Amino acid sequence: MNILFFLTPKSDIAYIFENETLRQTLEKMEHRKFSCIPILNPEGKYVGTISEGDLLWGMKNLNITDMKTAEEVPVMAISRRATYKPVHVDCDMEDLLDRAINQNFVPVVDGRNVFIGIITRKEIIKELLKQKNSNVIQKSPLVEQRADSAQQAGQAFH
Numbered sequence: 548m549n550i551l552f553f554l555t556p557k558s559d560i561a562y563i564f565e566n567e568t569l570r571q572t573l574e575k576m577e578h579r580k581f582s583c584i585p586i587l588n589p590e591g592k593y594v595g596t597i598s599e600g601d602l603l604w605g606m607k608n609l610n611i612t613d614m615k616t617a618e619e620v621p622v623m624a625i626s627r628r629a630t631y632k633p634v635h636v637d638c639d640m641e642d643l644l645d646r647a648i649n650q651n652f653v654p655v656v657d658g659r660n661v662f663i664g665i666i667t668r669k670e671i672i673k674e675l676l677k678q679k680n681s682n683v684i685q686k687s688p689l690v691e692q693r694a695d696s697a698q699q700a701g702q703a704f705h
Contacts (some may be wrong), residue, residue, distance in 0.1 A: 550643050551636065553666040553674065556656060560665055562587055563622060565594050570617035573602060585631070585662060586622070593662040596631035597622065600691055604628075605674050636663060647671050 561579040563572050565588050576584060576599065583598035588694055605625030633654035634642055643666060646653045650664040 550638060550655070550666060553643075553670045554664045554671070555667065556664040557662060560584075562662070563566065563597070564589060565623050566612065567622050568618055569602065569605070569620040569622055569625065570595065570614050570645060572622045573614075576602075583631075585665065587662050589659045592634050593656050593660065596654065597625065597627055597631070598629065601625055601627045601629075602664070607632055633660075633662075634666075646669070680704065 552560055552561060561575050562585040563575060565586050572584075573702075576582070577590070583596050585596050586594040589595050602625060605611075606617070606620050608626075609620065611620060629650075631652070631654055632646055632651050633656045636655055647666070647668045650668070652667045654662060655664050655666060657663050683704050
């Protein structure tokens with residue numbers, strides 16, 4: 548299965564650039580209600596992901612107690628604890644699932660390592676459940692029995 552089926556494009560998600568401030572990052576995350584967001588460089592390449600927890604620990608460690616001070620702190624001055632490793636757009640499902648096990652979302656990059664969007668664990672699980680349920684319905688003895696009965700009834704009328 549092509550992983551692009553699961554992709555939420557860059558235009559539909561929040562992200563920040565590595566030259567933004569802590570305050571800009573906090574405001575963007577608050578406005579979009581995301582708990583973590585990708586960080587891009589000015590060329591649009593994926594740099595990493597920053598989470599609410601990273602921001603809180605960074606503010607504590609840097610003794611930032613107000614938004615005025617947060618305006619002066621580059622977001623890249625904040626340490627990140629987790630590494631959200633991206634996948635390339637042409638990766639297979641196994642690689643995608645391997646990353647999704649440990650990440651809420653998987654960043655996706657193109658052949659030039661330019662960020663094109665994310666794939667959420669939720670979307671993967673929803674699709675797998677849909678496929679599983681579809682297979683259960685198709686393989687259900689009751690469905691097969693009804694199909695046989697319908698076919699026999701159709702033959703009786705001809």
